[in-house]
Amino acid sequence: MSLDGLSINLATVRTHYNLGQAVEACVRHGIRAIDPWRDQVATFGLVESARVIKHNGMRLTGYCRGGMFPAADAKGRAAAIDDNKRAIDEAATLGADCLVLVCGGLPPGSRDISAARRMVADGIAAILPHARAAKMPLAIEPLHPMYAADRNCINTLGQALDLCDELGDGVGVAIDVYHVWWDPDLAAQIARAGREKRIFAHHICDWLVPTRDLLNDRGMMGDGVIDLKGFRAMIEAAGFHGPQEVEIFSTENWWKRSGDEVIATCVERYLLASA
Amino acid sequence: MSLDGLSINLATVRTHYNLGQAVEACVRHGIRAIDPWRDQVATFGLVESARVIKHNGMRLTGYCRGGMFPAADAKGRAAAIDDNKRAIDEAATLGADCLVLVCGGLPPGSRDISAARRMVADGIAAILPHARAAKMPLAIEPLHPMYAADRNCINTLGQALDLCDELGDGVGVAIDVYHVWWDPDLAAQIARAGREKRIFAHHICDWLVPTRDLLNDRGMMGDGVIDLKGFRAMIEAAGFHGPQEVEIFSTENWWKRSGDEVIATCVERYLLASA
Numbered sequence: 136m137s138l139d140g141l142s143i144n145l146a147t148v149r150t151h152y153n154l155g156q157a158v159e160a161c162v163r164h165g166i167r168a169i170d171p172w173r174d175q176v177a178t179f180g181l182v183e184s185a186r187v188i189k190h191n192g193m194r195l196t197g198y199c200r201g202g203m204f205p206a207a208d209a210k211g212r213a214a215a216i217d218d219n220k221r222a223i224d225e226a227a228t229l230g231a232d233c234l235v236l237v238c239g240g241l242p243p244g245s246r247d248i249s250a251a252r253r254m255v256a257d258g259i260a261a262i263l264p265h266a267r268a269a270k271m272p273l274a275i276e277p278l279h280p281m282y283a284a285d286r287n288c289i290n291t292l293g294q295a296l297d298l299c300d301e302l303g304d305g306v307g308v309a310i311d312v313y314h315v316w317w318d319p320d321l322a323a324q325i326a327r328a329g330r331e332k333r334i335f336a337h338h339i340c341d342w343l344v345p346t347r348d349l350l351n352d353r354g355m356m357g358d359g360v361i362d363l364k365g366f367r368a369m370i371e372a373a374g375f376h377g378p379q380e381v382e383i384f385s386t387e388n389w390w391k392r393s394g395d396e397v398i399a400t401c402v403e404r405y406l407l408a409s410a
Numbered sequence: 411m412s413l414d415g416l417s418i419n420l421a422t423v424r425t426h427y428n429l430g431q432a433v434e435a436c437v438r439h440g441i442r443a444i445d446p447w448r449d450q451v452a453t454f455g456l457v458e459s460a461r462v463i464k465h466n467g468m469r470l471t472g473y474c475r476g477g478m479f480p481a482a483d484a485k486g487r488a489a490a491i492d493d494n495k496r497a498i499d500e501a502a503t504l505g506a507d508c509l510v511l512v513c514g515g516l517p518p519g520s521r522d523i524s525a526a527r528r529m530v531a532d533g534i535a536a537i538l539p540h541a542r543a544a545k546m547p548l549a550i551e552p553l554h555p556m557y558a559a560d561r562n563c564i565n566t567l568g569q570a571l572d573l574c575d576e577l578g579d580g581v582g583v584a585i586d587v588y589h590v591w592w593d594p595d596l597a598a599q600i601a602r603a604g605r606e607k608r609i610f611a612h613h614i615c616d617w618l619v620p621t622r623d624l625l626n627d628r629g630m631m632g633d634g635v636i637d638l639k640g641f642r643a644m645i646e647a648a649g650f651h652g653p654q655e656v657e658i659f660s661t662e663n664w665w666k667r668s669g670d671e672v673i674a675t676c677v678e679r680y681l682l683a684s685a
Contacts, residue, residue: 248637294594
């Protein structure tokens with residue numbers, strides 16, 4: 136069976152490979168799509184990254200990541216906007232499908248989550264003309280509510296889609312099963328995202344029971360409690376047929392194994408779920 | 411200033427005191443409301459607990475807890491219903507304001523959260539006649555989405571209120587700031603809970619940054635990022651003026667300090683927030 140529907144987010148193999156080695160490993164396993172992180176591209180070099188990606192015919196299902204808009208003062212917010220414009224340019228150079236936005240949490244010392252949410256809306260509005268000019272779609276990734284304080288105050292798919300409605304064209308969502316699987320309104324919001332042509336990316340992994348760490352204890356598909364087949368059926372019914380991108384942060388498990396074992400397991404579990 | 415608006419959930423001092431000692435400590439600090447857990451009552455004895463509570467004129471802002479309805483088979487679900495009826499009887503014997511329901515997560519091996527949610531609705535419907543006969547209000551406590559798999563598949567205030575609408579009289583919500591503070595729909599749903607006369611209890615603590623453990627790293631009021639004054643204002647605007655119940659699970663901090671220090675700090679922070 137083809138692996139055209141599988142992409143590897145390079146956070147999944149961040150402890151194993153630099154960008155060039157990761158591309159090689161993916162090609163070796165028959166995978167032709169990745170999503171690299173900015174620090175990985177910076178370390179490997181932007182021009183060299185673009186060359187390796189093009190040379191190997193790799194699709195970039197996303198580029199991780201822009202965002203982090205809220206800041207304690209106007210100077211900090213302006214710096215975030217500048218940095219996001221650079222991320223857009225990098226994503227365009229690399230030929231990514233979209234720039235993934237992890238929007239940011241509360242500024243230090245703040246208890247005003249509504250204000251942080253306004254800063255996010257203002258920040259995206261400020262970079263949107265640049266993104267449209269670069270023809271780079273922005274994919275807002277709602278993050279699990281346990282990250283509301285320190286990573287992202289956009290915490291449900293419905294909230295992200297409301298933000299898209301407010302912002303207009305060129306903005307959509309990255310739907311990661313890990314962040315939204317619990318949402319009682321999930322089915323309705325995925326259908327809405329489809330109707331509004333807002334699904335730009337789709338990330339997979341699994342929710343482990345127990346989960347031992349808030350950030351770095353994500354599970355491999357099949358090892359947790361998320362109904363991945365049912366989730367994928369909703370995504371496809373909503374009109375998104377793009378690759379499923381595996382994004383796993385796992386300090387105590389997958390990041391300790393070999394890169395080959397991690398990628399081989401991604402392939403195996405992907406095929407199992409697609410059977 | 412009066413401490414009439416303060417209650418101590420006895421999980422907060424579970425490592426320090428048995429039920430009798432906890433009541434003594436609260437009385438010593440001028441606090442006249444508590445919320446004991448079933449295991450604490452069982453250990454101290456139901457009859458003796460009721461005696462100590464009445465003798466000291468303590469109000470019970472809740473009794474923790476019923477729930478845990480989903481199970482892998484009909485026998486398990488029937489056992490949960492029986493156990494919840496016993497919890498209702500205990501709450502009535504103790505004179506509690508309500509029985510708090512932590513509804514339960516996925517049965518072992520299940521990936522079907524919709525089915526778990528139906529089991530919760532069916533379970534509460536099954537115990538509701540018993541609760542109404544005992545004049546014991548049932549307070550559904552929506553839990554943070556990070557507990558959806560293993561503790562409670564009711565994860566937003568809106569979802570809990572939808573369930574109340576379906577079930578009718580005798581059911582309401584316990585609103586714990588820790589579980590719902592992040593919700594973009596919070597203000598609207600608190601107002602709705604007030605209009606529908608569904609606010610039966612209100613729990614407080616704080617969300618720490620960073621949070622080091624999914625279950626037992628709750629913060630003391632003021633040590634985290636929740637806008638507690640703003641939250642309380644919404645609760646009061648919705649018509650609830652009952653006590654704020656402090657519920658803190660804290661393996662590495664508060665559970666290691668002395669019970670007197672913990673309660674004194676609860677009082678101090680409560681007064682600070684009420685000033």
